[in-house]
Amino acid sequence: MARIVIDDLHKIYAGGVKAVTGVSLDIADGEMIVLVGPSGCGKSTLLRMVAGLETITGGTLTIGDRVVNDLEPADRDIAMVFQNYALYPHMTVRGNLAYGLKNRGVAKDDIDRRVTEAATMLEIVDFLDRKPRALSGGQRQRVAMGRALVREPAAFLFDEPLSNLDAKLRVQMRVEIRQLQRRLKTTSLYVTHDQLEALTMADRLVVLNGGVIEQVGTPMEVYARPATVFVAGFIGSPAMNMIEAATLHEHGAMPAKMPDGTDLIGVRPDDLCLTAPDGPHMALQGTVVLLEPAGAESHIYVTLDGGNQPVTLRVPGLPTVNEGAGITLYAPMDALHPFNSASGQRTD
């Protein structure tokens, strides 16, 4: 259990590629932080710097009350779960779990107790004497978790641990990891490129892009008030619609009062509707391009009149609209997100 303080961390690879630039983050004891962003945004590099697998070019990293910049991974009191699990193939599950403890000189019966405890918690007791080869993907994932668990470390580091699982198992493990983390109250840093995973698991999520932090906040904060155009587009699925102010003017729908510098208006696909809502709203005309039923909800792809501005709607059930037909969309005024396209920042 420990607080992790990341202060102005930089990573510049040999050859001058800047992977992480000036990232600062204060992670409270027991908090679950999710680092999310597209491929190459520096999230894995940041995690690996915390783990000690990547050298730190600049800044300080504190775990607990020690500055650990120059410590070996083993001395940082962290445990890591790898994307491909990285289990030792020649050792049994028990051997895999015990290896880290053995290297630390933990007493034999203490090792046995902790291995049994972790195995019970993860329901892998039956597999303790099998080799990883004889396990399914989900079971291997549990063993990888177990290997982190037995160490009882100050912090867990997860590097996209669910991306090798199939969709159903992924949801299940997502819930389990979250429950486990809540129960153990171990500070955790979790890297993913899946925005849904980020939203559902995080106490606070950190959106990274191009090696810098775009926004830090609770999932609902980030979803309700994305700080930048990038965050708005990355968090939430389908992605937020970005409509240029000029298009809104043509439709006569530009709200009268918008903060200075606003030239891009974001509307979530959920906030657009087919019937006029109560309260102040705006109306837009367009043509239905595609109707995509997705079970409980449907996605409607629309092109707005007088341009080629595409817009996506998410509506419950299966609406009666025809592809190719004209349509009127409504958006409540308080659901609009004003941005400045040059700076990429939110303007209100």
Added chain:
Amino acid sequence: MVENDRWGTLLAHIILILGVAIVIFPVYVALIASTHEGGTFFRGVMPLLPGGHGWENYSTVIFDGRASAGAPPIGLMLWNSFVMAMMIAVGKIAISLLSAFAIVYFRFPFRIFFFWIIFVTLMLPVEVRIVPTFQVVANLGMLNTYAGLSIPLIASATATFLFRQFFMTIPEEMLEAARVDGAGPMKFFKDILLPLSVTNIAAMFVIMFIYGWNQYLWPLLITTDDSYYTIVMGIQRMVTGGDSEPLWHLVMATVVMAALPPILVILFMQRLFVKGLTETEK
């Protein structure tokens, strides 16, 4: 084959059987020759059926040797060959494992340069560098020693290269997981890398053991004391030594005895050997 073509199958079998026969025949002749008495061969006709003196010939070779021609009983020569082959095989594997480990997992200056230097030695077999090597070994006073027999042959680019390729297939996360688990470099080597390389090591061992066992020119050069003769050069001495015609029945019995240990090594390690050459376990 997918198609059930009877003539095709027959032809394939004939070719295969012919191939096997060509390979087997000399071995068969050696085996047969070792069961006849000495005089049989002077007529210049090679019998193709077993004779009745097998037991006699083998006991002569094993227990009496052929003192008149300067050939001791083969027990000592077999032992010498075994020691040399073992030292070469184990030494080669140990050295190449370590050098491959260094090349793959450590970032030291001129790493690639050293790798290529090792690689280039592939082009210089023992025969090419035999004179300078002899000079060095002689100056070090290693003539007529086991060390002199084996050490110059221990460095192996082939094995280093093989292990390097194998290490590079081990995912990097394995090393990282071990680092997080508190394993230092040598611990990682011992606990993770070695167990994963077992099948490769076995395959290498078989190849290198036979390589060591079959060494001919090098032992011939550096041993003058017959207590260090190896079996392969012993055969040569039996053929050329003495004034009389070579005693082919005894030579062939020795040949058969000399072939036994490599065959045993292959038989016992076959399972691992084949595994090591065909599958990679990750």
